[in-house]
Amino acid sequence: MTDFWKSNQRRIAPWLFLAPGLFMFAVYVIIPIFQSLWISLYDWDGLGAKVWIGTANYVELWDDDAFYTSLKNNVIWLILYLLAVPAGLFIAIFLNQTITGMRLYKSLFFFPFVISQVVVGLIFSWFYAPDFGLFYKLIELLTGQSIAILADDRFVTYGIIAAGLWPQIAYVMILYLTGLNNVAPDQIEAARLDGAKGWRMLWYVVLPQLRPATFIAVVVTVIGALRSFDLVSIMTDGGPYGSSRVLSFYMYEQALSEYGYRMGYGAAIAVVLFAIMMVFISGFIWKMWRDESER
Amino acid sequence: MVHYARGALALTAALLMTTAAVAQDKRVVKYNADYDPAPLAAMEQVIADFEAANPDIDIQLNNFDHEGYKTAIRNFLTADAPDLANWYAGNRMAPFVTSGQFMDVSDVWEANGLKDSLGSALASMTIDGKQWGVPYTYYQWGIYFNRDAYKAAGVDVPGPEGVSWDQFVSNCEKFAAAGIDCITTGTKALWPGAGIFDYLNLRTNGYEFHMDLTAGKVAWTDDKVRATFAEWAKIQPYVTKNHAAIDWQDAAALLVQGKAANYVMGNFAVAVFKEGGMTNDNLGFMGFPEITPGIARAEEAPTDTVHIPSGAKNVDDAKKFLAYLASADAQNKINAAMGQLPINKASTVADDPFLQAGFQMLSTADGGIAQFFDRDAPAEMAKAGMEGFQEFMVKPENLDAILERLEKIRQKVYQ
Structure with missing residues (x-):
């Protein structure tokens, strides 16, 4: 036994250290993925017996208006949420100065990311609230029209995304601020001697050095957009008449909410969302792998 | 989710009762509910009365947040069933009845003559010819x-x-x-x-x-x-x-x-x-x-109800409590506090113009009583x-x- 241990110690030890993590990952991530795939092939109310229905849930999804509304909203989320990257970069560069009290300003800008998404949702709901909301009053003053953002199917998704952008920009800003700390001063110096200024300096000298930060910022923003759920749930509950649903919320609604007793259908939505996420995640992993292996 | 400790109240009740000076081994009935503050106080009173009449039974009320309860019930019915649980009449209880999560309590109805005394709610409590719970309040x-x-x-x-x-x-x-x-x-x-x-x-x-x-x-x-x-x-x-x-x-x-x-x-x-x-x-x-x-x-007029989950451990005592909850006395008490209408026909309606008007309106409705869209559909x-x-x-x-x-x-x- 001890001989075996001695001769194989170096090969076994990493696996021993990995074991707790792998176990948790398998139990809470890998196995549930396959369970969801499996449940999506059944008609099940979460309480009684499961009935095998094959791909019927997916066939139903294909013909479900609410599913397409959710999908469309997810695409809008994805595109608009990415605005957090340039906006965060802009604020980070703006804050990357040495002025007295800069630490205070930085932490104030970071503040929205610290407060809970639930609180963000509530703040913005009041901001948009008809009759007394600040934004509502402002629009009324400027245009004479009274628009309740969260009750209007034309604006509701954009209203929620704006709320989501507020903390997301702060998050991206912090990523860039740490990145800016690592920008080599000698290269800036050299570029300056060569006469680079403004946009050219940013584009050709600073940004290439910020590539790792940009990569992380894009990854967290894309994932954040796709899994958006809390803000929708708090601000509108998917309403008015389901026009602000996103896939993750629709899944919850069908499987787990007050009127949702369709585990199989919910699982099918989850599988579709997973497939969409997989496209991005494999893209990111492929890029990371390429970066690490070729350089 | 509020965990409501019944211990303190049970203790004071025990101290007040001279006969119950010695602590006994009580049979526990677990009750999951979703009361707002005023009805909660009334239900505590009803429970205290029931426990006074049945000193060997201890009802442990576990009160949930109203909205959270609607999703929590599915978890606790399958995972850790209490002996009693609040829910609603009509089609709203159908998922739990058809999946076998609620127990048939027709015998409670039969033994206590509830088909007569709770007659107005009989139809909304019946699925497949059996009764699946006891109604305690409704409102117009x-x-x-x-x-x-x-x-x-x-x-x-x-x-x-x-x-x-x-x-x-x-x-x-x-x-x-x-x-x-x-x-x-x-x-x-x-x-x-x-x-x-x-x-x-x-x-x-x-x-x-x-x-x-x-x-x-x-x-x-x-x-x-x-x-x-x-x-x-x-x-x-x-x-x-x-x-x-x-x-x-x-x-x-x-x-x-x-x-x-x-x-x-x-x-x-x-x-x-x-x-x-x-x-x-x-x-x-x-x-x-x-x-x-x-x-x-x-x-x-939506009706609120109490049910016995199939996974209940103390079914006998839970049925005793249901029978008590169906009585005119208990229904008077809780409805006076909730500001709602009792179902037992022998009970009295509180002296409140809106309740009186509602009672008048419902008792003369010759067309029928609907539950509510989300309970009927x-x-x-x-x-x-x-x-x-x-x-x-x-x-x-x-x-x-x-x-x-x-x-x-x-x-x-x-x-």
């Missing part, structure tokens, strides 16, 4: 109105007999001219809109048709359904504009402030109106106006229906698309 829906708003707009204040439908619609025009919302509601949580639909449909097409519709026997594209929406279209322009963005309590505030005149609501809203400063002098109540002449008058249909009602109140021009969507869902849900 109707139109609550602000007398001051009527006076401000120069409209005659309705008497206890209410107004005719044409009168109601023409009143709305006057309210609009005075800058007051004729009807207010807050449909952010969807269900308040269903109350308006239920009454319009009951008044336009009658109880039988309404029940057939919620049971999936009639198409949503039926002309009679369209007739209901045609009546709705008459008052749609006078409903609070931003109702989809506000909760029902926000709409109640509009009524209290006199910015709105009428509110189709359940009697539980009276407490909110009065907290806002209204009194019996300026808060009025009337039944929903008759639309189709001569149709038997049906009313809406199965979950998926209810959700889709209420979204449709909300959409119609915002965009009445989408009616055809809404009805076609609901019809598509009906064909899927009731197979």
Whole structure:
């Protein structure tokens, strides 16, 4: 036994250290993925017996208006949420100065990311609230029209995304601020001697050095957009008449909410969302792998 | 989720009772519920009385947040079932009955003569010829109105007999001219809109048709359904504009402030109106106006119930408590505190003008008593229906698309 241990110690030890993590990952991530795939092939109310229905849930999804509304909203989320990257970069560069009290300003800008998404949702709901909301009053003053953002199917998704952008920009800003700390001063110096200024300096000298930060910022923003759920749930509950649903919320609604007793259908939505996420995640992993292996 | 420790109360009760000086090994009954503060206090009193009569039983009440309870119940029924659990009558309990999560309590009904004493709720507690729980309270829906708003707009204040439908619609025009919302509601949580639909449909097409519709026997594209929406279209322009963005309590505030005149609501809203400063002098109540002449008058009165989960461990004592809860005495007590109506026919209605009016209205309803849209229709249909009602109140021009969507869902849900 001890001989075996001695001769194989170096090969076994990493696996021993990995074991707790792998176990948790398998139990809470890998196995549930396959369970969801499996449940999506059944008609099940979460309480009684499961009935095998094959791909019927997916066939139903294909013909479900609410599913397409959710999908469309997810695409809008994805595109608009990415605005957090340039906006965060802009604020980070703006804050990357040495002025007295800069630490205070930085932490104030970071503040929205610290407060809970639930609180963000509530703040913005009041901001948009008809009759007394600040934004509502402002629009009324400027245009004479009274628009309740969260009750209007034309604006509701954009209203929620704006709320989501507020903390997301702060998050991206912090990523860039740490990145800016690592920008080599000698290269800036050299570029300056060569006469680079403004946009050219940013584009050709600073940004290439910020590539790792940009990569992380894009990854967290894309994932954040796709899994958006809390803000929708708090601000509108998917309403008015389901026009602000996103896939993750629709899944919850069908499987787990007050009127949702369709585990199989919910699982099918989850599988579709997973497939969409997989496209991005494999893209990111492929890029990371390429970066690490070729350089 | 609030874990309510019954220990302290049980201790004081034990100290008060001289006979129970020695602590005994009590048989525990676990009870999961979702009471608001006032009913919670009343239920504690009912439990204390029951425990005084049955000193060997200890009821442990575990009170949940009202909204959280609706999703939590599915977990605890399957994972860690209590001996008693709160829920609702009608189709709302069907998922738990058909999946075998609720226990058949027909023997409790039989042994205590409840089919007679709780007769008005028998139909809504029966699935497959068996009873699945015991109802302890219900409340009427109707139109609550602000007398001051009527006076401000120069409209005659309705008497206890209410107004005719044409009168109601023409009143709305006057309210609009005075800058007051004729009807207010807050449909952010969807269900308040269903109350308006239920009454319009009951008044336009009658109880039988309404029940057939919620049971999936009639198409949503039926002309009679369209007739209901045609009546709705008459008052749609006078409903609070931003109702989809506000909760029902926000709409109640509009009524209290006199910015709105009428509110189709359940009697539980009276407490909110009065907290806002209204009194019996300026808060009025009337039944929903008759639309189709001569149709038997049906009313809406949702019933709240207590059930025994199939996984219960102490079934015998749980059944004892159900029998006690069905008694006139217990129902008097809890309903006086909740401001609602007891179901036992031997019980008395509290001395409150709104409860008295509601009792009068319900006991003379010859058409029938509906539960509520989300209790009469199965979950998926209810959700889709209420979204449709909300959409119609915002965009009445989408009616055809809404009805076609609901019809598509009906064909899927009731197979």
